[in-house]
Amino acid sequence: AQSVTQPDIHITVSEGASLELRCNYSYGATPYLFWYVQSPGQGLQLLLKYFSGDTLVQGIKGFEAEFKRSQSSFNLRKPSVHWSDAAEYFCAVGGGYSTLTFGKGTMLLVSP
C-alpha cells in the first residue's frame, strides 16, 4: 500500500530564510508526487508535481522540489520565505490507477 510521511508537524522559519519541508513516500512502482498548499479556510492548491524526467521540478510561488528515488523522498524547498507562505503543506503520492494518498501535512509558521 502506498503511504506518505511528513515527519515535521510544525516548522517555524524566519522571513527571508530558506525552507525545506520533508516528504518520504512508499510506493511499489514509479510514483507520481505532488505538493499542495492550504491556506486557512481554503482548499488545497497544487504547488508542483513530478512524474518523470528532471528530478528537480519547479512550481508556483517560487517553490521547487527534488525527487530522490534512492531516499524515497520528495522534499519541498524555497530559497527565501515570505510571510504569505505561512500555510499548511501536504505531500501526496499516487500512480497507476490508485487515488492519491496525502501526508498529514506540515504547518509552516513564518516569524518576522
Place this chain on the structure above:
Amino acid sequence: DAGVIQSPRHEVTEMGQEVTLRCKPISGHNSLFWYRQTMMRGLELLIYFNNNVPIDDSGMPEDRFSAKMPNASFSTLKIQPSEPRDSAVYFCASSVGGGRSYGYTFGSGTRLTVV
C-alpha cells in the same frame, strides 16, 4: 474557469438532522473525490467517482453517509442522521483521468458543525 464549486461553505446543524453537501466539478473533469479533513485524522478519502460511477467507497465511515453523482456536473454527499463526530471540513476535488498525472483540483470546502 470557476474551479470546483462547493456549497454551502458553512453548515451548522443539530444532531440527528440530515445534511447534504453539494459539489460542481470542473467541466471536462471525469473523476470526482470527496474528502473529509479533521485535526485528528487529516485528509481522508471518502469516495471516488469516475465517469459518474462510484469506484471506491471504502472510506465512507458508515451507512449514515451516502454519495451520488447523477451527472458529470453535480455530486452530493449526504449524512443522515448527522452526529457531532461528523463535524469536519468536507472537500470535493475533481481531476482528469484519475488525477495521477495532473493532480486534483480542490474546492474551498464545506465546514460542517453538528451540535
